[in-house]
Structures are given as structure tokens and as C-alpha cells.
Amino acid sequence: MKPSGTLPISAQAAREVRRDTVMRRARTCYDHLAGVAGVELFDEIFERGWLEQTELQDSPRVSYRLTLSGKQALTAKNVNLPPSSSKRRFAYGCTDWTERRLHLGGSLGAAILLALQDRDIVRRTDGTRVVSVQSGISGWFESLSQ
Numbered sequence: 001m002k003p004s005g006t007l008p009i010s011a012q013a014a015r016e017v018r019r020d021t022v023m024r025r026a027r028t029c030y031d032h033l034a035g036v037a038g039v040e041l042f043d044e045i046f047e048r049g050w051l052e053q054t055e056l057q058d059s060p061r062v063s064y065r066l067t068l069s070g071k072q073a074l075t076a077k078n079v080n081l082p083p084s085s086s087k088r089r090f091a092y093g094c095t096d097w098t099e100r101r102l103h104l105g106g107s108l109g110a111a112i113l114l115a116l117q118d119r120d121i122v123r124r125t126d127g128t129r130v131v132s133v134q135s136g137i138s139g140w141f142e143s144l145s146q
Contacts, residue, residue, distance in 0.1 A: 010097075024098045026131040028124065032094070032109030033116070037133055039096055041112070042104040044141055050074070051091065064091040066108070077140065079115040082107035116140065 026037035033041055045051055050070025056063045066074070066081070074081060082090065086107055094105030104112065116122045121140050122131050 022130050022132070026122065026133050027129040028113070028131060029094060029097070029103065029105065029129075030110075031113065032103065032105050033113045033122070033131065034094070034096055034103050035098060035131075037122070037131065037137060038103030039099045039101050041137055042093070042102055044138070045070070045104065048073070048141070056089075061089075061105075062093040062102070063089065063106075064093070064104075064108075066091070074112070074115075077115060077143075078118065079111050082111055 023035070025035050026033065027035045029038065032038065046064075048069075050067055050073055051064040052067055054063045054065050071081065082088070084090065089106045091104060091106045091108040093102035094109070095101075096103045103109070113122070116137065117124065119140065121135050121137060122133050124131050
């Protein structure tokens with residue numbers, strides 16, 4: 001089950017959306033991808049059936065686990081999948097500041113951002129949270145079937 005709908009937006013986030021800033025389009029949220037690019041990445045991964053929702057006790061956030069096809073696809077894309085024994089949460093829906101929808105947080109979100117950087121699909125801007133998308137994240141997904 002994929003969460004849908006949007007949440008109320010703050011005045012600062014509304015300005016970013018109205019101006020369609022680079023901060024809105026792609027940025028980091030801690031160590032994972034956020035903004036329009038992060039929300040689209042999460043949507044695509046979920047729509048491809050690579051994630052399924054899980055129930056975690058004592059957690060207000062929606063959590064996810066990889067399906068078999070998700071493990072195979074991300075391994076083929078050289079995503080260094082974090083071990084399940086890690087103390088860090090594996091994958092959860094992180095509410096995006098400007099889009100008010102979920103992007104992918106947790107160790108999986110961080111591993112995917114690193115893989116996108118390694119392929120030079122995204123580049124982080126030194127000293128900021130801004131990320132520039134070089135060659136389109138959709139191309140990264142499409143190359144899976146080749």
C-alpha cells in the first residue's frame with residue numbers, strides 16, 4: 001500500500017514551490033535524496049514493485065522492505081544493499097519538506113543516493129544540500145532492462 005495525498009505546507013516551503021527553486025527540485029535530506037527528484041525516485045521504486053510495506057512496532061513512520069525483484073534490480077544497479085542486521089532503519093517514508101509527500105529514507109535511501117552519485121547521475125553541491133541531476137534518474141531505471 002503506497003501512501004497518497006499531501007500534507008499541509010509551510011510558508012517557507014510554499015515559497016520554494018512557487019519559485020520552483022533548485023532546492024525544491026533535488027536536495028539531500030540527511031543522507032538520502034529529497035525534493036521532486038526524491039519523491040519521483042520513491043514513486044518509481046514502489047510502482048515497480050521493489051518495495052513492500054512492513055509493520056514495525058514502536059514506529060510512527062511507514063517502513064518498507066525490498067521484494068526479491070527489488071533486491072535483484074538494485075544489486076544489478078550496483079546499489080550496495082545494507083545488511084538487515086544493521087541497527088539503522090532499512091527503509092521508511094520520510095515526509096518531503098516541499099512536496100509534502102514521501103521520499104525514501106533510511107539506509108536504503110542512502111545507498112541509492114551513493115549509487116546515483118557513483119554513476120554521475122546526480123552531483124552534490126559542496127557546502128549545500130542542493131543536488132543537481134545530470135542525466136535523469138528515469139534513465140537509470142530504464143537501463144535495468146538492457
